[in-house]
Amino acid sequence: MTLKVGVIGVGSMGRNHARVISELPGVSFVGAADLDFHAAEMITNRFGGHPYVDYLQFLEAEQPDAVTVAVPTISHLEVASNVIQRKIHLLIEKPIAFSMDDGQRLIATAERAGVKLMIGHIERFNPAVIALKQHLLAGELGSVFQVDFHRQGPFPERVVDVGVVIDLAVHDLDVMRYLIGSDVRRVYAETDRRIHSSREDMLTGLVRLANGVVGTLAINWLTPTKIRELFVTGQKGMFRVDYLTQDLYFYENASNGGGNWETIRVLRGVSEGCMIRHVVKKKEPLRAEIEAFLAAVQDDSSVPVSGSDGLWALKIAQALVKSGVENRAIQFDLVEKN
Ligand SMILES: NC(=O)c1ccc[n+]([C@@H]2O[C@H](COP(=O)([O-])OP(=O)(O)OC[C@H]3O[C@@H](n4cnc5c(N)ncnc54)[C@H](O)[C@@H]3O)[C@@H](O)[C@H]2O)c1
Structure with a gap:
């Protein structure tokens, strides 16, 4: 099955996620959402998919199976919660969240929703x-x-x-x-x-x-x-x-x-x-990280870097x-x- 994958937040880190996702076999890069529309457009011109300024619209229109959340840390909770609510698997860039409370809430909601939550501890x-x-x-x-x-x-x-x-x-x-x-x-x-x-x-x-x-x-x-x-x-x-x-x-x-x-x-x-x-x-660590995340999504197995790993580091x-x-x-x- 081809996985539909996108990126929310295509700044300095998210754009690398978009590049790697677009290169993976068996994966369709469906697009990018960024408050800066030109940033999203630049990415989709280069790697395919559609650009959005509103990530909720992006999730609604593209119905991705999985996304990377690479918005600034302070917005991880808000964006990731909305992704989880729609039962979309997610790889959140490190650190898991801005606060321990935010991180705990994300872990609990992902567990309740049966969604894979991985944290991008790339090293x-x-x-x-x-x-x-x-x-x-x-x-x-x-x-x-x-x-x-x-x-x-x-x-x-x-x-x-x-x-x-x-x-x-x-x-x-x-x-x-x-x-x-x-x-x-x-x-x-x-x-x-x-x-x-x-x-x-x-x-x-x-x-x-x-x-x-x-x-x-x-x-x-x-x-x-x-x-x-x-x-x-x-x-x-x-x-x-x-x-x-x-x-x-x-x-x-x-x-x-x-x-x-x-x-x-x-x-x-x-x-x-x-x-x-x-x-x-x-090997490019980001490629290995995204491959591992998508393998866990495909096989319904556990992710190699869990929410609680991310919470521990925080x-x-x-x-x-x-x-x-x-x-x-x-x-x-x-x-x-x-
Ligand atoms: N793993 C790593 O080595 C690594 C390296 C750099 C950054 N990061 C992490 O990646 C995340 C992003 O950092 P960055 O350096 O790429 O930041 P950045 O500021 O370069 O990019 C963030 C992007 O998110 C967009 N954005 C902000 N709020 C949004 C929203 N609500 N909806 C859609 N788009 C939104 C911004 O317009 C911007 O383009 C942070 O959590 C950071 O810790 C990880």
Whole structure:
């Protein structure tokens, strides 16, 4: 059966959804709705389907089986609720919603309507992250000590509704849970606002997991070049992922106390083992994400990134924001009672 799929909100992210959907076999791209009609028209001129300014009209006229919701985060609840009401399956861009309440309402209404709700935590579909998970499962690192995330870059002026923690840290929090899979015990954050008109644009965050692993987050909209990296340090060495190039490296701990060559030892300061660059078959994460969503719709199976996964990432992100504002660590059992 050919699936009829469309996109609501074709700004900087939604237009990529439209492109990918239009390229998928067995899928008909039925159109796009955007408050900016010219944006919708530009997309449909390029990828087919019909343009709409009113997403309700779009849903009524095209009767899609599934849509992507890529409107600004603050509008996720309103738009997604209307999609769910019409029993249309939906992939909502991350973060799930503007608030925990909004997210909980979306999950509950989707469940009641029997609609598939997936959240666009795109790094789950990054081949280097998936490969890293396999290496960790194979025990190649031994026990994990620490996970460090660097997600930094210039300020995207269009983002006005949320700060950098809710907008970007949710990516890495979701990856942390996917890789390490442990509950959070407490978080502490230093946040600051340097460019954004109203929200934080800088985060230095600490996350202590229940299994003892420590996560660090260096995330901002201030760095003049785009950095997207992840390091996992453990008993046997360290993995490094470059999210952007989808490269995965392993730095092995030295198996002995260092070579006898005094000059090298002095230069490096410490002894080092081998470095391996693992071969990772590259794929556009967005394509993998949308394929996985539509496969779940086709097969009536569960989506790989659920509403509650999205809610979890939002919960920890909000705790980091709160920690930054209140200048104190947030104990997670206390946050959960709030
Ligand atoms: N997964 C990722 O890596 C990633 C990257 C960027 C953005 N996002 C997410 O995607 C969402 C959109 O972000 P963006 O950067 O594309 O924003 P954007 O401002 O570039 O685009 C949003 C579009 O939605 C339209 N819009 C707003 N309200 C609407 C409504 N009620 N009906 C129809 N159209 C409406 C706007 O006109 C605009 O064209 C956000 O939730 C953001 O967090 C995810």
